[in-house]
Amino acid sequence: MIDLVRQKGITCIQGNHDEGIGHLRVSFCYSHTTDAQKAFGKQSICLSEKAITPVNLAYLINLPFMLQMEYRFPFHTCRIG
Numbered sequence: 001m002i003d004l005v006r007q008k009g010i011t012c013i014q015g016n017h018d019e020g021i022g023h024l025r026v027s028f029c030y031s032h033t034t035d036a037q038k039a040f041g042k043q044s045i046c047l048s049e050k051a052i053t054p055v056n057l058a059y060l061i062n063l064p065f066m067l068q069m070e071y072r073f074p075f076h077t078c079r080i081g
Contacts, residue, residue, distance in 0.1 A: 002056040014063035021048050022060035 005012060014022070026045060032038045052060075068081035 002052070002059060006056075006059060011067065012063055013067055014060065014065050018060045018063055021045070021052065022057060022063075024049065 019025075027038075027042065032041050066081055068079060071078045071080070
């Protein structure tokens with residue numbers, strides 16, 4: 001999926017899971033409430049870390065945390081973010 005996003009030039013921001021995988025975290029304690037969810041999460045993290053390429057890992061680490069959007073109107077400019 002990361003390859004497709006990069007290939008298409010889709011604008012993205014870094015979410016909490018992108019940050020976690022990018023920085024090789026072993027747990028996302030804020031993402032689960034039960035032991036079953038925790039176990040599933042750890043399996044998912046392991047699979048992601050095995051599958052992700054170094055290039056895509058670097059891409060995730062370098063995604064911005066927020067975007068600034070600028071709208072230009074005939075008589076003024078409005079910035080959001």
